[in-house]
Structures are given as structure tokens and as C-alpha cells.
Amino acid sequence: MKPKELNKIYKGDCNTLLKDTNFFPDKSVDLIITSPPYADKRKSTYGGIHPDKYVEWFKPISKELHRVLKDNGSFILNIKEHPKNGERGTYVLELILEMKKQGWLWIEEYCWYKKNSFPGKWPNRFRDSWERCLHFTKKKDFKMYQEAVKVPIGDWAAKRFKSMSEDDFIRRVSKNNNHLARNVSNWLNKKKVFPHNVIVFEEEHRLYLSNVVESAVESSSKKNHSAIFPIELPSWFIHLFTKERDVVLDPFMGSGSTAVAALLNHRNYLGTEIQSEYVKEATKNILEVEEEVLKNKKKKPTHKKIHT
Ligand SMILES: C[S@@+](CC[C@H](N)C(=O)[O-])C[C@H]1O[C@@H](n2cnc3c(N)ncnc32)[C@H](O)[C@@H]1O
Numbered sequence: 001m002k003p004k005e006l007n008k009i010y011k012g013d014c015n016t017l018l019k020d021t022n023f024f025p026d027k028s029v030d031l032i033i034t035s036p037p038y039a040d041k042r043k044s045t046y047g048g049i050h051p052d053k054y055v056e057w058f059k060p061i062s063k064e065l066h067r068v069l070k071d072n073g074s075f076i077l078n079i080k081e082h083p084k085n086g087e088r089g090t091y092v093l094e095l096i097l098e099m100k101k102q103g104w105l106w107i108e109e110y111c112w113y114k115k116n117s118f119p120g121k122w123p124n125r126f127r128d129s130w131e132r133c134l135h136f137t138k139k140k141d142f143k144m145y146q147e148a149v150k151v152p153i154g155d156w157a158a159k160r161f162k163s164m165s166e167d168d169f170i171r172r173v174s175k176n177n178n179h180l181a182r183n184v185s186n187w188l189n190k191k192k193v194f195p196h197n198v199i200v201f202e203e204e205h206r207l208y209l210s211n212v213v214e215s216a217v218e219s220s221s222k223k224n225h226s227a228i229f230p231i232e233l234p235s236w237f238i239h240l241f242t243k244e245r246d247v248v249l250d251p252f253m254g255s256g257s258t259a260v261a262a263l264l265n266h267r268n269y270l271g272t273e274i275q276s277e278y279v280k281e282a283t284k285n286i287l288e289v290e291e292e293v294l295k296n297k298k299k300k301p302t303h304k305k306i307h308t
Contacts, residue, residue, distance in 0.1 A: 001025035014251035014272040018064035030246035035078040150192040234261035256282025
């Protein structure tokens, strides 16, 4: 079944709204990408769930997300446990175990490297510069468009390929018995390679983004929300796990970054957000992007329709 409406953000608690099978029918969404409130964070803006209560709070939500996701879809959960009383919490790890009991497969953990962390001095650790992007699916066989996020091979290649040994032309098994094997010659003359699982948005990693997405990326830092993720993060996963016109859901929509990324990449979005001011903010950001896309369409007639 299809959702009653696409390209809409519902105002309210996702825990209640997601249960509405008219808005969110079974197996109707291709990709879920979201950044829920982290435990104990931003109490003044939107609550802050105690780490000990987090898993119980999230479980009914992840149960509904499992229901609405298509069998070949993916769920990306951006989350990070913070240190408390000198040590890291474990609620994210506990959540992963609980979600596995719900039927989720934990496929991968992407590390999102955040370049904007402030320098500082802590007694027992260094500055925190990454967050988890946990990848869950319902089945082992899911849609993944790896070609869509290839990156330039990098400067190391020219030097490495100048001096090839015989060994480089055979599939060589790793000497430390870790069952890894590689054939270096496979990459000769290749301009692009698959990226690694540390997501770093350097210039060259953005090549898959259109000019329109680039300009939205530039302006996304100005958005009026205390915990936005940059447009390029949902954009990257949208490219990796969906095709044009697929449906992308963000149950914690905030300032609308996921919706904006979906629109810019010609996908449909759905979302929920509990705070009216953020629904307004998201709506404003979405309208701005729609105007921008239309303007660009006039300049470049090859751009495709955003709504289907
Ligand atoms: C970390 S922010 C998401 C930011 C978003 N990714 C962005 O780029 O703007 C989490 C959002 O979830 C919203 N929220 C918190 N509890 C919620 C709930 N039960 N249902 C729906 N939204 C909720 C908060 O108001 C906040 O805007």
C-alpha cells in the first residue's frame, strides 16, 4: 500500500503518528534516516531521555519503523553516546541488541567524521570527532547502489601503480591470516573506487552531489535548529540506498534536512516532528529549496521534476 500523502511532515510524537497505517502503511518506505534526540542531551530544547530509559523509549518506535520499511529497504540511525561521570554510556550498544531481537539486522556501522568539533582538553580522552551511523535492514538482500557513491581513487594510485610487482597481478591472500585478499591490478587505470565506511565530506567525496545540492550544503549551516545534520549526510545515504522517486522517512525531522536532501535528489519524503517551531522551520527550508530547484530548472532544462 502507498502512503496517503507523500512529501509531508506530520506534527506530533512519532511514537503515535507512525502507528497510523494510512499515513505510514506497511512496507511503504525505501529508506529511513534519522537522528533522534540523544540520551540526556538538549533537555532545554526537546526533553532529553535518561540513558537508562532510552532503549525502552526507542523500542516501540523502531518496531513501527520495521513495519513501514520495505523488505529491501534500509534504516540509518545517527546516534552517539556521550561520556558521563568519566566513562562512555552503553545505551546505544544495548539498543542495537534490542533491535536485533525485534528482527533488525545490524549490517554496518558508518563512522561520520565531523570536521567541526571544537579543540579542547579533557582529562581522560581527546576531542570527539565522529558519530555513529548505524545501518539496519530487515533482510540480508537489500537495495544498495554502490556505484552511486564512488570517489576518486586518490593521489596514492599514480605512485603505487608505477612500480607493480608480479604479486600485484594475482589475487593475494593477506599474510596475517585474516581471510582478506586483493588483486591490486584490478584497480589499474581506474579513476574511481568505492568509498570506505568512514564518511568524510571532503570536496572530492561530494562529486555525486548536483550543483543544487552543493548550494544547499553551503547554506545548511545557517539553519535555525540546535542539532542539525548537514544535507550531505542524508544525501549520501539517499544515493547509496534509493533510486529517484523512492520514499525517504525521517521520524525526527527537526529542521527538515532529510526532506531537503530527498527533494534535491528527486526522492519523496515523509516525516514527523514533535515541535511546531521545527515543523515551521522545516517547511520554510523545504519551500526555499523547492524555489531554488525551480530556478535551477529554468537555467538548466535537464533537471528533473521534484514532485511525482
Ligand atoms: C537531533 S534533532 C534532528 C535534527 C535533524 N536531523 C535536522 O537536521 O534538523 C531531533 C528532533 O527530534 C524531535 N523529536 C523529539 N522527540 C520526538 C518525538 N517523540 N516525535 C517526533 N519528533 C521528536 C526534536 O524536536 C528534534 O527536532
